[in-house]
Amino acid sequence: MKAYYGKRATAENDFGYNWIPKITDDHSFFEYLYAIADGKMDGMFLMGQNSAVGAPNSRFQRKSMAKLKWFVVRDMVEIEPATFWRDSPEIERGELKTEEIETEVFFLPAAGHAEKEGAFTNTQRLLQWREKAVDPPGDCRSEAWFIHQLALRLIEKARASNDLIDEPLRALDWWYAEDEIGEPKMEAVLAEINGWHTDHVAAVADRGPHGGVLFPQDRQGQSHHGPQVADYNELKADGSTACGCWIYSGVFNRDGVNKANTRQSRDYLGHGWGFAWPSDRRIIYNRASAKPDGAPWSERKKLVWWESEKWTGIDVPDFKPNKSPDHIPKDGQSGLDGQRGDAPFILHEDGLGWLFVPKGLQDGPFPTHYEPLESPVRNELYSRDTNPVVNWFTRGENRFAPPGDPRFPFVLTTYRLTEHHTAGGMSRFLSHLAELQPEMFVEISPELATDLKIDNRDYVCLVTLRGAIEARALVSRRIRAMQLNGQTVHQVAIPFHFGTAGPLRGDAANDLVAISGEPNVTIMESKAMSCNIVPGRLPRGAAYRDWLDRYAPQSGPPNLHPEQPPPGAPTGGKFSRGQGKHGKAE
């Protein structure tokens, strides 16, 4: 709170807690997409994403964009979301009309990764600093620049207003200085993330070369804060410290060394190269590398051990430093104190490693098999075909074919090519990558190609209940038919990088993919669905609708799958513990 609101955050106003916007609903990607489609969301910032190509049911995504009042797209090239109002397939097909779209689209040029500085954190918890190699060309700027400039303008507007709703903006402590092209100093942001003492003359030990104060001045040149905290152990709840993100604390502390930018490994765990949160701990639960008595299991792979009445070692111990291996908690002790000295997995209540997760997940505890939401075969394992707690996101524009639907006899899967990067914004527009995979194609087995009378390089159409695309047939023995429940099921495979913008030709694979969500973190199912293949070219223009209606009738109920709930209804009956609105249980 002190990092957000600075001096405005006091004990009297609960450090400004009430100024923080509260989550009022499920605001995840698919939920707000539906909110946009229903006209419940006015505007959107799209940064570093291309949902008109790279998100499931991209045809529905594009059509929904036209419901926005304003739409800010930031990218290095003019990607499809920036031009959907002008040259999307929906415009060509007459499903959208440019003159009827009221969306105000702002396209802002973005800086590439070598044109901006900052830190990135990988899944191994390692923060690594990235320096700017060159200034971005022309008006291209980093995301940090955009957020910074937007914040400055919004704060200025809020200051001119008396409305109470603008108070959180007026209270914001937006102190960051800028460089000559208006980019905020990213190391100042990192210093704030590390945290500091708010008192300029705070009494702290080891003040370091600069008195321990980094980036001391605010935008007016006034002294802004005191010395850095050494790590999160120095943070206090009384407002005497401020910290942007406690888990990163220690990355840029009083010694003035940006540890995310260090590049000299001292040991085989990589200490000295970047900074692993928290506390530069490279391996979590590293107590497990030592036997219950505290001696390493392996001399060669030892990480931490118990020595001279404390935990020490190559890594930073992920354990209370003075908790002895034979510690037994007393009755009534809880939290870390309630865990034994030989229990390394400290984030689990019992401190033990778990073979399965007994709580917290919507499904489980053990892995099992359900068929994909669309499948040409029934589930051999259970009477149910699909996961009872899955999120279907039932909607007319997002329908699923029932099991074994004869209209969609083939299995379709999507994948990536090494030559392209996700929705292609960083590869399709670069000639040296584009020439290596220049056109949308579908991989088909020789057997299926013979059945359908398709030759290599022929144009074919792929159709699902969501839409239809055109692709060149790439006939290869790499693709094999599957034997499922005694029947031969053919599968085809398509890359998902192509779209209408840029120098290459290719429809978006995601026009075929349905929006769905596995029950825990709403990852969509885009690796298996059922489709039909129609040899020949896909009709362009208005003829597309009639063609699509022939192969995938667009009328009828939104829940064709017998296990699919109607729109807005909970799914899965008594087994469901899902949350949310769209086909999820409360």
Place this chain on the structure above:
Amino acid sequence: MIGEGTQSTNQRRHNYVRENVDVGFFTDPTVCIGCKACEVACKEWNEVPDDGFTWSGSSYDNTGRLGASTWRHVLFLEQDRQKGNQIVGSSGDGADPFRWVFLSDVCKHCEEAGCLEACPTGSIIRTEVGSVFVQNDVCNGCGYCVVSCPFGVIDRRPEPLADAGGAFKCTFCYDRQKSGLVPACAKVCPTESIVFGRLDDLRARAHERVRQLRENGYGDAQLYDPQETSVRGIHAFFLILGEPEAYGLPPKPEVPTIYLRSAWLSAFATMIAAILVVFATFFFFA
């Protein structure tokens, strides 16, 4: 080789140019993953233009062949043959063999180079490290080198690309090598399928690799390194599975200049014959 990290010859700085050391590329398709990073790095470093967005329908190969604007070319070979001990297909008994082999092809930098022999301007030269280098400011675009390359590597760049008309091919990143850097393709190869280093060293490592592969079920692994023919050895040599023809590599590459003697002889014989015919005709009618 893989696992050597910064100690690999692909990552080490060197003094080969100053020390006049013969260098080479050893390319091993058994570890190639077909990422084409070599093609991209080559074009980026050498500022080679793209040569068209044409989808080939031939596996994942949309490059086609080496040429004036393609100095690295990753071949994608789909064969109904077994790859090492790998079993594919649903039967699991190897009765339905199939393999997908990737090989990054490049100018071979012949000991006896057809292009260099044929070049009338002296544009094509041999460098300190034994590579064959085209000086594009000297090249007059006559195209003799194009027909003289036994591997079909060098070509003239067509309109409307930059520097159209001149002959281009792999420079072995001579500019990088002069600065002690490794050629761009080898530098970026993530699996070290392309290895750059001293030619004698690479040959020893390549023979060891073939032995290793044969021991591990790759019965058809062999080196493509023709030294018995008139090209007298190549600086960029390959490990291949099966026969060279499948990779578009001639089993017995020859430098066209070896035919010079017979060509001159037959020309001389033709001239003598022609004179005799003229004289004979003269005497016949006289």
